[in-house]
Amino acid sequence: MLVSAVLALASGLLLAGAFEPVGVAALAPLGVAGAVLAVHRLRERRAIAAFVPGLLTGLGFLLPLWSWLGEIGPDAWIAVSILEASFYGAWAVAAVLLMRLRAWPLWVAAAWLATESVRGSWPFGGFPWGRLAFATADTPYAAGMAWWGANGVSLLVALTGVLGAWAVLVVRAHPGRVGAAAAGLVAVVALPVVAPYDAAPDGSAGTARIAAVQGDVPGPGNDVLYDSLQLTENHAEATEALAADVAAGRTPAPDLVVWPENSTTVDPFATSGLGLAVGQGIDRAVEAVGVPVLVGAIVDAPEEGRVLNQGIVYTPGVGAGQRYTKRHPVPFGEFIPFRDASWFSALSAQIERLDLVPRDMLAGTRSEPLDVGGVAVADAICFDVAYDDGVLAQVDAGAEVLVVQTSNALFIDTPQIDQQFEITRLRAMESGRTAVVAAINGVSGVIGPDGEVRQSADPRTRAVLEADVVLADSAPPSVLVGPWLGRAATTLAVLALLLALALPRLPVTARARLGSAPYRRSSGAPPHEGAAQPAEEGP
Missing domain, CATH: 3.60.110.10 (Carbon-nitrogen hydrolase)
Incomplete structure (x- = not known):
């Protein structure tokens, strides 16, 4: 558990380093990969055990990323960071469960995008600062912004990191499969490069x-x-x-x-x-x-x-x-949630800064x-x-x-x-x-x-x-594709999670087809005729 915690915290710091003021974008997929490896170590435990490493990833990421919130107050900076970091704790729990499924890198990457989508809209309207796409302005990934928008670029960065972690696990368990692992990584990274979209206006709309x-x-x-x-x-x-x-x-x-x-x-x-x-x-x-x-x-x-x-x-x-x-509007900065609640007056008496927002912004x-x-x-x-x-x-x-x-x-x-x-x-x-x-x-x-x-x-x-x-008179595909990618990733992640939760209750043959973890019999008796054999040990 200690190794997972240290790896998770380091992964969060790598994610923060992808954004300004450090701005080394290549650290983003490395941070995702480290977070995946941190929770993969816990796959034999109860899934809830992954919450703490996931929370540490979020804190290592968001506390330095949002250091500027300290200008409002250290308590605001810490409270917001803890709240938002908890979303990554939930992602980690989901990731451990999704690792029961075949093709789990796809589902874990989709869960990362789903996490970004949810925390970007909830609670109080959400706070999307720190989406993976927002670190890619000077990278090949940015070539895909006009195709599939910020959601699609975040998904590609997440998938790169998850596949990187998967490749490490595959090569460690099966050194002969290094070629397949490398091919998967190259395909994802190359996608926005080989399929760029020229979104520059042609000048027909004037200037x-x-x-x-x-x-x-x-x-x-x-x-x-x-x-x-x-x-x-x-x-x-x-x-x-x-x-x-x-x-x-x-x-x-x-x-x-x-x-x-x-x-x-x-x-x-x-x-x-x-x-x-x-x-x-x-x-x-x-x-x-x-x-x-x-x-x-x-x-x-x-x-x-x-x-x-x-x-x-x-x-x-x-x-x-x-x-x-x-x-x-910014919650607690431009409007105060629950201002009309009966307990608010007692809270505002304890937090004098709330007096600086006497009127709520609509x-x-x-x-x-x-x-x-x-x-x-x-x-x-x-x-x-x-x-x-x-x-x-x-x-x-x-x-x-x-x-x-x-x-x-x-x-x-x-x-x-x-x-x-x-x-x-x-x-x-x-x-x-x-x-x-x-x-x-x-x-x-x-x-x-x-x-x-x-x-x-x-x-x-x-x-x-x-x-x-130069004025533009047509909309690129991202306007349609981007929002739907976020919804689709959230839906697929939830469906995959439900399947992973149901997996232990399915018949042995179904578990063998759907699950990626090895099947272990609880008794030493020989398997019945037609029963699934133990799966090969691996990631």
């Missing part, structure tokens, strides 16, 4: 010139509430400077301008006070630049005590129009792109980019370009910034669209459909990025 404004955050740079009026003024002034450059002929006029999430942290529709001043600053900048501006704003919701995080299209001479509302449901100056824009606000539903739905509905409005000021000096930018690169490849990132103080950038970073702005600076973007 649009887009400007992304990074206004920077006043004061220490990690608090968007430090000076709300100056925060908006920073973005207004940068936009007015862009307008002056256009008027002087120093740069072409943009077709649209994008401000980041939280470029106003007070309701710009207020009729008095700070909100009125902020709204006037936005109107001034929009009229100066003379083109639509997509503004990231915190807006009072119709329900009392609720707020909305929105991307709002401001048009010169018209004002505010279409809106995209953030689909995935989730949006928009799946249609925004029409911004005649350009169909798929919007994603901050963590939205890590979830499949919003981006892919808007692409399927005809979005021609992807825009990410983000406010990562709290995490500006942590790996979270680079992790999210890598996710955005993969979304660009998956959707076949250019991604324009407007960050409040970093990292803003322009990413091509091939994942190449065309432009970027340094963190903690004021900058305006301008790019002529």
Whole structure:
């Protein structure tokens, strides 16, 4: 058990190393392989014994990966990591049971994807940060993003790791089968290389010139509430400077301008006070630049005590129009689950940080792109980019370009910034669209459909990025295939698990056909005529 625990923890650390700030993507399949070997050692015990090694894999993975959650508080970082690590404990238990079946590497890999799918949607909307696909931007696996999406790429990485572990077990038990084991590994790794999908638009939909404004955050740079009026003024002034450059002929006029999430942290529709001043600053900048501006704003919701995080299209001479509302607010950061429960007041008295979220943020449901100056824009606000539903739905509905409005000021000096930018690169490849990132103080950038970073702005600076973007008018296969792969993997993993649980209750002949573990008789008596003979010892 001790060896399994140490191997599991080391495997989690390898998985973490695949992501920024280490960013060695080859460590991801190695981490999966180590986790499989750790639980395979326990296959002769009760399956529940694998939970602890699986939990250790999750902790070794997620605690370093999410170190930036410590900016919220060490308790939040540890609590979230333990909660999410428990999913890998459940995967480990399932993996031990699935190893009873033939072709178990397929079922164990499917269970890994099922684990990612479940923890990415539950509880409280889930948290998909740390999906294997999100570490593959500069690897051959990324060539498959436009074919089968993030789910398919995660499945391939998981399958590579599981097959690697299987190959080790096969070669150890049967040295003569090294060729077959190597062939299986090569086939999986080569799949995205021999079947790439060119998702780059052909130019038939035309181009649009887009400007992304990074206004920077006043004061220490990690608090968007430090000076709300100056925060908006920073973005207004940068936009007015862009307008002056256009008027002087120093740069072409943009077709649209994008401000980041939280470029106003007070309701710009207020009729008095700070909100009125902020709204006037936005109107001034929009009229100066003379083109639509997509503004990231915190807006009072119709329900009392609720707020909305929105991307709002401001048009010169018209004002505010279409809106995209953030689909995935952060639990305990942007809304408090169970706030209305009777026991909540006692809990909030113990955890003072909950007072920092006095109003709950409501989730949006928009799946249609925004029409911004005649350009169909798929919007994603901050963590939205890590979830499949919003981006892919808007692409399927005809979005021609992807825009990410983000406010990562709290995490500006942590790996979270680079992790999210890598996710955005993969979304660009998956959707076949250019991604324009407007960050409040970093990292803003322009990413091509091939994942190449065309432009970027340094963190903690004021900058305006301008790019002529080729618009896309067709959706790649990933838009349809990706979501269904997650559902299919979850369904197959559950069915295989039910079969594995039923296996001990099946007749001996059925166990011999379906199971991969050797059949052992409980008595020394010779087998009855026609009974199954003991299977060959092996993995």
